[in-house]
Amino acid sequence: xxxxxxxxxxxxxxxxxxxxxxxxxxxxxxxxxxxxxxxxxxxxxxxxxxxxxxxxxxxxxxxxxxxxxxxxxxxxxxxxxxxxxxxxxxxxxxxxxxxxxxxxxxxxxxxxxxxxxxxxxxxxxxxxxxxxxxxxxxxxxxxxxxxxxxxxxxxxxxxxx
Amino acid sequence: xxxxxxxxxxxxxxxxxxxxxxxxxxxxxxxxxxxxxxxxxxxxxxxxxxxxxxxxxxxxxxxxxxxxxxxxxxxxxxxxxxxxxxxxxxxxxxxxxxxxxxxxxxxxxxxxxxxxxxxxxxxxxxxxxxxxxxxxxxxxxxxxxxxxxxxxxxxxxxxxxxxxxxxxxxxxxxxxxxxxxxxxxxxxxxxxxxxxxxxxxxxxxxxxxxxxxxxxxxxxxxxxxxxxxxxxxxxxxxxxxxxxxxxxxxxxxxxxxxxxxxxxxxxxxxxxxxxxxxxxxxxxxxxxxxxxxxxxxxxxxxxxxxxxxxxxxxxxxxxxxxxxxxxxxxxxxxxxxxxxxxxxxxxxxxxxxxxxxxxxxxxxxxxxxxxxxxxxxxxxxxxxxxxxxxxxxxxxxxxxxxxxxxxxxxxxxxxxxxxxxxxxxxxxxxxxxxxxxxxxxxxxxxxxxxxxxxxxxxxxxxxxxxx
Numbered sequence: 001x002x003x004x005x006x007x008x009x010x011x012x013x014x015x016x017x018x019x020x021x022x023x024x025x026x027x028x029x030x031x032x033x034x035x036x037x038x039x040x041x042x043x044x045x046x047x048x049x050x051x052x053x054x055x056x057x058x059x060x061x062x063x064x065x066x067x068x069x070x071x072x073x074x075x076x077x078x079x080x081x082x083x084x085x086x087x088x089x090x091x092x093x094x095x096x097x098x099x100x101x102x103x104x105x106x107x108x109x110x111x112x113x114x115x116x117x118x119x120x121x122x123x124x125x126x127x128x129x130x131x132x133x134x135x136x137x138x139x140x141x142x143x144x145x146x147x148x149x150x151x152x153x154x155x156x157x158x159x160x161x
Numbered sequence: 162x163x164x165x166x167x168x169x170x171x172x173x174x175x176x177x178x179x180x181x182x183x184x185x186x187x188x189x190x191x192x193x194x195x196x197x198x199x200x201x202x203x204x205x206x207x208x209x210x211x212x213x214x215x216x217x218x219x220x221x222x223x224x225x226x227x228x229x230x231x232x233x234x235x236x237x238x239x240x241x242x243x244x245x246x247x248x249x250x251x252x253x254x255x256x257x258x259x260x261x262x263x264x265x266x267x268x269x270x271x272x273x274x275x276x277x278x279x280x281x282x283x284x285x286x287x288x289x290x291x292x293x294x295x296x297x298x299x300x301x302x303x304x305x306x307x308x309x310x311x312x313x314x315x316x317x318x319x320x321x322x323x324x325x326x327x328x329x330x331x332x333x334x335x336x337x338x339x340x341x342x343x344x345x346x347x348x349x350x351x352x353x354x355x356x357x358x359x360x361x362x363x364x365x366x367x368x369x370x371x372x373x374x375x376x377x378x379x380x381x382x383x384x385x386x387x388x389x390x391x392x393x394x395x396x397x398x399x400x401x402x403x404x405x406x407x408x409x410x411x412x413x414x415x416x417x418x419x420x421x422x423x424x425x426x427x428x429x430x431x432x433x434x435x436x437x438x439x440x441x442x443x444x445x446x447x448x449x450x451x452x453x454x455x456x457x458x459x460x461x462x463x464x465x466x467x468x469x470x471x472x473x474x475x476x477x478x479x480x481x482x483x484x485x486x487x488x489x490x491x492x493x494x495x496x497x498x499x500x501x502x503x504x505x506x507x508x509x510x511x512x513x514x515x516x517x518x519x520x521x522x523x524x525x526x527x528x529x530x531x532x533x534x535x536x537x538x539x540x541x542x543x544x545x546x547x548x549x550x551x552x553x554x555x556x557x558x559x560x561x562x563x564x565x566x567x568x569x570x571x572x573x574x575x576x577x578x579x580x581x582x583x584x585x586x587x588x589x590x591x592x593x594x595x596x597x598x599x600x601x602x603x604x605x606x607x608x609x610x611x612x613x614x615x616x617x618x619x620x621x622x623x624x625x626x627x628x
Contacts, residue, residue, distance in 0.1 A: 009225040010241070016218050017248060023210050024255065 034141055034161045038075035038094040041141065044160040045090060045153050046079070053088040054079035066091070066107040073100065074140070087115060087126035089133075090153070091144040104142040108135050111144070162203040164355075164408045165362050167615055173200065174412065177320075181416060190315040190338060193416065197318025201283075208282040211252070212318065219245060219292045220313050223299045227306025230299075242300045246293060253289045256281045261483035284324025286480055290447055292317060295331040297451050303332045312338045321412040325405045327423040327443035330450065334418070343417035353604055354411025360607035361404035363614040365574050369397040372567040376560075377533075381553035385560035387546035393567070394533045395526050396574040399428065402441070428525070428578045431517040432509060433497045436525055444480075448473050463503070470502075471495045481532070486540055490531040497524060 057078035059070045070076045074094040081088055091111075093104050112130060119126040133146040134154050141161065145153050162169055177196040184192050202209040222245035229238035254262075263274045295316070298304045307313040316334050317323075373393040379386055406423035413420045427440035437445055449458075456469040471492065478491015501509070509517065527544060534540035546552040576582055586603075589596045 009221050009228075013218055013221050013225075013245070016214060016221075020211075020214050020218075020252070023214075027207070 034139055036160050038077055038092060040160055041094070041157055042077045042092055044156045045092065045143075045145075048156070049147070049149060049153060051079065053082055053086045054090060055082050066111055068093070068104065068107050072096075085123070085126075087119060087123070087129050087146055089115075089144065089146040091142075092157075093142040095140045095142065101137050101142065105135070105137055108142065108144045115146075162200050164405065164412075165359060165611075165615060167612075170359070170612070170615075178415060190309075191311050193320075194311055194314035194318050197315070197320040197323055200320035201318060201323060211282055211285075212288075215249070215252075215288065215292055216310070216314050216317050218248065219296060219317075220307070220310050222296060223306040223313070224308070226296065226299050230302060238300060242296060245296055249289050249293055249296075253285055256285055258479075258483045287326050287328055288317060288323060290328050290444075290480075291322075291331075294328070294447065294451065298331045298335075304335050307335075307338075319413070319418070321409040321416070321418075322420060325402075325409070326441075327406055327409060327420055328447050329420055329443065330447065333421070337418050341417035341419075343415070347417070348415050351411045351414030353600075354414065355408050356411075356604045356608045356611070358404040358407030358409075358411060359611045361400050361407065361577065363611045364607075365570065365577065366397055366400035366404055367614070368570055369393055369400060369567075369574060372563060372570070373397055373533075376563050379559055381557070381559075382543075382546050383554045383557040383560050384547065384549050384552045385556045385564070387543060387552060389560055389564055390543070391526050391530055391547060392571065394529050395428075395522075396571060396578065398529060398532070399424070399578055400574055426578065426580050428522055429518070429580070430521050431514060432501055432521055433494065433524060434501050436521055437494070437498070444477070448477060452476060467499060467503075470499055474498070484536070486531050486534050486537050489537055489540075490528055493528055493531060 057065070057080050061080065062068055062070055062076050062078050065078070065080060068076060074096055075092075076094075077090075077092040079088075079090040091108065095101065095104065112133060112135070116127060116130050119130065129146055129148065132150065133144065134150045135145075136143045136154060138161070143154065143157060147153060162173060164170075173196075177192070180196070181189055181192045198209060198212065201212055222241055225241045226238045226245075229235070229241065266272060267274055295307070295313070299306045307316070316331060316338060319329075319334075322329055373390060376386055376390040376393060382390075403424040410420045410422065421442070423441060423443050425439040425442065427436050430436040430439055453469055453473050456472060457465055458469065459466050461469070474491045474495030475488060476491070477494070478488045481487045481490070512520075530543050530547075531537070531540045534543060542551060549555070586600070589603075590600045592599075
């Protein structure tokens with residue numbers, strides 16, 4: 001009993017340090033910064049992808065569909081559906097710093113909700129595609145992928161980050 | 162959260178004061194701890210985890226060191242001190258020095274290690290030193306270990322000094338955590354200091370900063386521009402940092418705490434040794450008490466004394482920033498202090514006082530160039546331009562434009578660096594009732610003017626926040 005009372009403080013401190021390390025690892029993985037240019041990331045995402053149902057968006061279209069101002073970010077690449085009857089979409093955002101994550105996440109969430117509302121009830125395939133979409137925010141990059149091969153796209157992106 | 166924001170002046174501070182004064186004495190330290198945590202977590206709430214860890218970890222470390230000392234287990238106390246100091250420094254190093262270390266390794270070994278660019282927790286250097294002072298004080302038995310977690314939390318998170326000092330050593334604050342006194346006069350004195358500090362920051366420092374940015378951003382720099390930039394920064398850094406200290410001391414008074422002054426008109430010094438007795442006094446005292454004296458101070462051989470001085474000034478530079486220019490800046494002062502101590506000691510008394518003043522300020526100004534430069538090469542290039550090397554002529558229209566536009570601001574700031582204004586203020590206050598009314602009106606005018614600036618200005622931080 002004496003030993004326990006003698007060493008409980010260092011033990012608790014050890015546990016605190018382990019928890020701190022876990023917190024720092026979490027912060028690190030959440031905040032990983034990539035030097036890869038948005039052009040390289042975009043190329044990795046689209047090179048082996050069927051892009052026939054998507055078209056590149058200009059700044060005005062990005063503002064209209066996502067409410068994001070491209071001049072406030074390092075770069076934004078958006079491919080949006082060629083017709084209103086399709087839902088395939090690819091958004092890549094390179095942020096200036098991780099403080100922009102929340103804004104981008106909210107913009108993606110808002111776009112996804114709007115698209116789901118549009119297709120709910122009549123576009124079963126499109127709705128399923130949107131339901132299986134991938135949103136990933138990692139460090140200074142954010143991705144929103146609505147595509148049958150979304151997982152492959154994400155894997156290709158991760159290779160170059 | 163920053164002191165020079167509308168949110169702080171009109172919401173956070175009044176609410177904190179109200180909560181503090183309506184709470185019974187027993188609960189006041191809890192209010193201080195909670196308001197400190199809210200103040201700290203504003204902006205980057207995730208880092209409150211770090212603060213809570215620091216408090217709890219060091220509370221336990223202090224308890225163990227204190228208990229070991231009581232039982233005469235000096236070995237265990239020593240091991241616990243070393244371990245807990247190491248954890249605190251590793252945490253500081255992770256956020257502040259990791260990237261610097263990796264960049265240097267990459268440069269030397271041609272590797273490409275990457276670091277996650279996590280934002281540095283605001284004020285981490287200040288609060289780490291605050292916490293370390295607690296551990297050292299308990300170890301050296303200057304104080305007993307704090308058994309009340311809330312009291313220790315109040316010491317660490319006391320928001321006036323939390324993110325940019327003054328670094329209050331635990332032995333100075335401990336008696337005040339138990340008992341402190343505040344009356345209307347002390348509260349008023351605190352409010353006056355807060356208003357003066359706010360005025361120094363938003364009226365003088367922010368405008369000096371705008372001029373400094375404009376001058377250092379010039380495409381071609383003449384000799385006059387280079388000197389102008391250096392003079393602007395010399396005034397700016399004093400106004401900016403001392404204003405924060407004024408506000409911190411003032412707000413602390415409003416809560417009943419006495420914090421010693423952090424600046425004592427440093428530009429009036431006649432030597433570099435004197436300058437460092439007057440500049441950032443709390444940091445100098447911290448290094449003296451916890452590094453210089455434990456290393457042996459000056460009660461040792463000359464060679465060991467020189468080593469001790471260089472260690473302290475290397476650390477002082479490194480504390481300010483993870484970059485070679487800061488390390489150079491620290492060692493520059495180490496070298497100057499050694500020259501004064503060992504070579505100039507007998508000569509200084511023969512030099513006219515005015516020359517000593519001018520020469521000291523000149524050396525300090527050269528030091529600031531290393532401080533404001535993004536790199537060592539930039540600093541040397543800027544100093545070169547101050548003496549005509551690489552400068553675009555002696556005088557140019559841009560320099561004259563900025564000099565004319567900011568001359569009055571610089572003059573007022575220069576006067577503010579001397580005790581003249583404070584002396585006039587004291588004399589006016591001593592006149593009697595009329596003096597008191599004039600003082601109140603003057604403070605009200607500064608406050609109104611500051612608020613007008615704060616409403617119009619965009620967010621402006623304090624220079625020392627990045628340390």
